[in-house]
Every structure is written in structure tokens, then in C-alpha cells.
Amino acid sequence: MSRASDRAYAMIRNMILSGELLSGAKIGEEALAEQCGVSRTPVREALSRLEAELLIRRSETQRSFVADWSLEDVEETFELRGLLETRAARRAAKRINWGQIERMRIHNEALQKAVAADEPNTQLFLEHNHHFHAIILEASASAPLTSMLARIVERPIVNRTVQNFTFEDLQRSFREHGELLAAFEQHDPAWAEAVMAAHIRRAFHTYANAHMSHRISDAQRPSDTAQAAE
Amino acid sequence: MSRASDRAYAMIRNMILSGELLSGAKIGEEALAEQCGVSRTPVREALSRLEAELLIRRSETQRSFVADWSLEDVEETFELRGLLETRAARRAAKRINWGQIERMRIHNEALQKAVAADEPNTQLFLEHNHHFHAIILEASASAPLTSMLARIVERPIVNRTVQNFTFEDLQRSFREHGELLAAFEQHDPAWAEAVMAAHIRRAFHTYANAHMSHRISDAQRPSDTAQAAE
DNA sequence: TCATAGCCTAATGTATACAATGACTATCGG
DNA sequence: CCGATAGTCATTGTATACATTAGGCTATGA
Numbered sequence: 001m002s003r004a005s006d007r008a009y010a011m012i013r014n015m016i017l018s019g020e021l022l023s024g025a026k027i028g029e030e031a032l033a034e035q036c037g038v039s040r041t042p043v044r045e046a047l048s049r050l051e052a053e054l055l056i057r058r059s060e061t062q063r064s065f066v067a068d069w070s071l072e073d074v075e076e077t078f079e080l081r082g083l084l085e086t087r088a089a090r091r092a093a094k095r096i097n098w099g100q101i102e103r104m105r106i107h108n109e110a111l112q113k114a115v116a117a118d119e120p121n122t123q124l125f126l127e128h129n130h131h132f133h134a135i136i137l138e139a140s141a142s143a144p145l146t147s148m149l150a151r152i153v154e155r156p157i158v159n160r161t162v163q164n165f166t167f168e169d170l171q172r173s174f175r176e177h178g179e180l181l182a183a184f185e186q187h188d189p190a191w192a193e194a195v196m197a198a199h200i201r202r203a204f205h206t207y208a209n210a211h212m213s214h215r216i217s218d219a220q221r222p223s224d225t226a227q228a229a230e
Numbered sequence: 231m232s233r234a235s236d237r238a239y240a241m242i243r244n245m246i247l248s249g250e251l252l253s254g255a256k257i258g259e260e261a262l263a264e265q266c267g268v269s270r271t272p273v274r275e276a277l278s279r280l281e282a283e284l285l286i287r288r289s290e291t292q293r294s295f296v297a298d299w300s301l302e303d304v305e306e307t308f309e310l311r312g313l314l315e316t317r318a319a320r321r322a323a324k325r326i327n328w329g330q331i332e333r334m335r336i337h338n339e340a341l342q343k344a345v346a347a348d349e350p351n352t353q354l355f356l357e358h359n360h361h362f363h364a365i366i367l368e369a370s371a372s373a374p375l376t377s378m379l380a381r382i383v384e385r386p387i388v389n390r391t392v393q394n395f396t397f398e399d400l401q402r403s404f405r406e407h408g409e410l411l412a413a414f415e416q417h418d419p420a421w422a423e424a425v426m427a428a429h430i431r432r433a434f435h436t437y438a439n440a441h442m443s444h445r446i447s448d449a450q451r452p453s454d455t456a457q458a459a460e
Numbered sequence: 461t462c463a464t465a466g467c468c469t470a471a472t473g474t475a476t477a478c479a480a481t482g483a484c485t486a487t488c489g490g
Numbered sequence: 491c492c493g494a495t496a497g498t499c500a501t502t503g504t505a506t507a508c509a510t511t512a513g514g515c516t517a518t519g520a
Contacts, residue, residue: 003503003504004503004504004505005503005504028470028471028472029471029472030470030471030472038504038505039504039505039506040472040505040506041271041503041504041505041506042503042504042505044472044473045278045503048275048278052282054373054374054377061471061472061511061512061513062471062472062473062512063471063472063512064472073372073373073374076372076373076374076375077374080314080317080374080375080378083313083314083317084310084313087310087313142303142306143284143303143306144284144303144306144307144310145306145310147284148310148378233473233474234473234474234475235473235474258500258501258502259501259502260500260501260502268474268475269474269475269476270475270476270502271473271474271475271476272473272474272475274502274503275473291481291482291483291501291502292482292501292502292503293482293483293501293502
């Protein structure tokens with residue numbers, strides 16, 4: 001992959017998710033290029049990607065702004081994600097093989113260890129969580145579905161959500177993954193679908209609750225959360 | 231909007247959909263730039279968009295190829311589109327206002343006139359069809375949903391499909407739109423959803439049938455559209 | 461004092477030149 | 491004769507300079 005444009009993408013996304021760039025703030029290509037230490041060309045490419053992920057909004061005249069997500073937008077996004085991941089789970093349940101299940105199991109255990117340690121490693125949790133869900137997509141064997149879920153919005157939202165997870169939330173996530181695995185072992189599409197639906201719906205409520213209570217403190221502290229690029 | 235990159239986008243998409251560029255064919259930026267009469271910069275932007283729409287596939291090493299869609303991929307895409315448009319219809323039924331319904335009605339009548347004339351104007355049909363569905367999205371009042379449906383795949387597929395529509399197909403499409411309007415007038419989400427689901431499902435079968443019967447003749451004639459000299 | 465028009469500034473769109481990287485080929489050694 | 495390696499060619503990635511366009515600011519007139 002291209003080094004400069006990826007760095008730019010990661011840095012800008014980081015700025016947005018960490019709150020360094022406020023919602024609705026105007027974004028200048030030149031300024032970003034300087035901050036990222038690259039030219040405008042890769043910055044423009046990064047902005048395109050971020051726009052596709054809905055992290056950036058463009059005015060009629062092509063000026064870029066940080067997208068301002070209402071809670072309704074976030075809920076709708078969760079529901080769309082639910083729609084698609086649910087479908088992926090159903091397809092995967094029919095097609096998944098032993099090797100894939102085993103890989104999922106490994107990631108799920110690693111994911112639990114990451115947060116069970118004395119010092120929970122959220123970053124590592126996200127890493128394994130991502131792989132876990134990626135294998136489901138792989139097993140769903142649908143290029144259009146994969147492309148849709150891979151590109152749009154989901155991950156930023158997931159990441160933001162997990163920042164707000166408590167220890168119990170993380171444990172519950174781990175258990176729900178276990179149930180998914182059971183459904184996959186049985187190759188039971190209906191079960192897998194249902195578990196996935198609940199999994200994502202719960203995540204939304206966790207997000208919503210945390211969002212409500214943290215909203216004020218978020219505005220006050222400039223945020224220290226680091227974000228991993230792909 | 232940017233003139234050059236839009237032209238490039240339109241031209242390249244056209245080449246792909248018309249079959250001038252064969253499935254799996256390698257795409258060179260330089261060559262395309264020359265054909266489109268623009269520099270590589272807007273071509274690169276166009277390729278990004280086309281990649282997001284899954285009309286172009288990129289190798290691990292970033293070389294571009296025309297995507298080769300299996301019938302299964304197309305079906306899956308139709309189902310995903312159905313999932314999303316169905317949802318949009320449901321939301322729209324609750325929120326749509328009289329003005330929007332009226333605009334839809336106008337487009338639907340124009341759309342019928344376009345193909346009822348002595349010489350059916352498919353292009354015009356598509357234009358009004360697009361507006362008709364765009365108003366539903368507008369009425370659904372969901373930014374994430376709109377973005378998802380607007381960007382990904384749908385339109386190219388729709389266009390390819392309509393190429394295969396017979397006169398009766400087009401008339402039926404018109405009538406189904408009418409039924410959608412009735413559901414919207416009643417603000418009946420369940421009805422709107424059901425009609426939309428049927429509308430899209432029928433479109434898929436029309437596509438599939440036409441695809442089947444044309445497949446052989448397609449394979450036999452080596453494509454009468456010349457490949458550009460290099 | 462307010463509104464409008466024109467200029468000026470700043471930001472985006474495009475072209476081109478250059479750098480880096482992958483692919484292909486030819487030659488040399490086994 | 492086959493395979494591997496190195497060198498060359500083609501293609502993509504990045505930077506920069508230039509064109510174009512939107513938006514704001516100021517000045518002038520009513």
C-alpha cells in the first residue's frame with residue numbers, strides 16, 4: 001500500500017476520532033498536508049476515503065468538514081450494520097469450515113486475555129475483535145457484502161464504542177462471541193443470525209448510554225485515545 | 231463538481247458497462263487519461279470511485295482490472311439493495327410529505343412517457359427512475375442509509391438491468407411505482423416495504439433471465455467494440 | 461446606515477515532472 | 491535445458507506548480 005496516503009488517512013482519522021478536530025470543523029487540504037508531512041495529493045486521497053466512511057462531509061462547493069453525527073445517525077448506522085452483519089452471519093453459518101471456526105476461537109480467546117490482564121489493552125482487544133468478525137465475512141463468501149461492510153463507517157463506530165466499554169461489557173462481548181461460535185459449529189443460520197443481531201444491538205445501547213453520560217466530560221478533556229491504522 | 235474527474239468517471243464507467251472494456255481487462259491509468267483527454271490525476275480519482283462501486287478491482291500491487299461479476303454476485307447485490315431500499319421505503323412511508331409524493335408522481339409519469347413513445351428513450355427512463363427512487367431516499371431522512379445506497383454499486387447494476395427490459399417490463403415497473411405511491415399516500419410502512427421488495431426482486435429476475443439468454447450470443451461475438459490501441 | 465458590486469484572497473481542481481516499486485526478460489550458471 | 495538472478499521497462503505514488511472558482515471584504519452610492 002501507499003505509504004504517504006495511508007499515513008495521512010490514519011492521522012486524519014485519528015484526529016477526528018480523538019476529538020482533536022471538532023465536529024463541523026472546516027478542513028483545509030493544505031493545512032492537513034503540512035501537519036501530516038506529506039503533499040496535498042495523498043491528503044486528497046485520504047479525504048476521499050474518509051468521506052466514503054462518512055467521517056467527513058463535503059459542502060456543495062467541495063469544502064470538507066468533520067461530520068457531525070447525531071445520536072440518531074449513530075443508531076441508524078448500528079441498525080444498518082446489524083442488517084448486514086446479521087446477513088453475513090447467516091450466510092457464514094451455512095458455509096463456515098472447521099479451520100475458520102478454530103481461527104475465530106483463537107482470536108476470541110486472545111481478545112479476552114487482552115482485557116483480562118491487569119492492565120486491559122483495548123487496542124489489542126479491537127485487533128482481535130476485528131479479525132474475529134473478518135473471518136465471519138470471509139466465511140459468508142459474498143464479495144458485495146464484504147465490500148460494503150468493510151468500507152462503510154462501521155469500524156470507526158465500533159472503535160468509538162469500545163472506548164466506552166466497561167470490563168463487564170468486554171466480558172459479555174467475549175461470551176456472545178462464544179455463542180456465535182456455538183451457532184457456527186452447529187451450522188445453524190437462524191441461531192447465528194439471532195445472536196449477531198443481539199450482539200450488535202447491545203453494542204449500540206452500550207454506546208448510547210456511555211455517550212449520554214460522557215458527553216460533557218468528553219467536551220472538556222481533549223482526549224488521549226490513540227487509534228490504530230490498518 | 232469537478233469537470234474533468236466527472237467526465238473521466240462517466241467515460242470509464244461507460245466503457246465498462248458497454249463492454250468496451252472486457253471483464254478482467256487490465257486498466258492503465260496513462261492509457262485511460264489519454265482516451266479521456268485529461269491527465270492522470272482526475273483519472274485516479276475516477277478509478278477510486280469506480281473501485282468503491284465495485285466496478286473495478288485492484289490487485290495486491292494496486293493494478294486495476296475491470297471487475298468480473300458472477301451471477302451470484304449480482305444476485306447478492308440485488309438482495310443487499312433490496313434490504314436497504316426496503317428499509318428506506320419503510321422509513322419514507324412514515325415521513326413523506328405531500329410535495330414529495332407529488333414530485334414522485336411527476337417523475338413516474340415522465341418515466342412512462344419516455345418509453346411509451348414511438349421510440350423508447352431508455353436513458354430518459356433511467357433519469358426519471360433515478361429521481362423517483364432518490365425522493366424515497368430523501369424522505370427516508372437517514373444520512374447513513376442514503377450514503378450507502380447512493381454510493382455503492384446500485385446504479386450501474388440498475389442501468390445494466392434496464393438495458394434488458396422489454397416494453398412490458400418497463401410498463402410493469404411503472405405500475406409498481408404507482409403502487410408504491412399509493413402506499414406512501416396511506417403512510418403505510420408495511421405496504422411500502424412489501425411493494426419495494428417485490429419491485430427489486432422482479433428486477434433481479436428480469437436481469438437474470440436476460441443474462442441467461444444473452445450469455446451465449448455474448449460469448450460468441452468477440453465484442454464488436456474495439457479495444458483501444460496502446 | 462444598509463445594500464450591492466467588484467476585487468482580492470484563499471482553497472480546491474488539474475497537469476506535469478519525478479520517485480519508487482513491481483513485473484518482465486534475458487542471460488548466465490548449474 | 492531449466493532455473494535463478496539481475497537489470498531494464500512499465501506503471502503507480504508523490505510532489506509541486508498552475509488554473510479556476512468560491513467566498514469574503516471593502517468601498518461606494520443611495
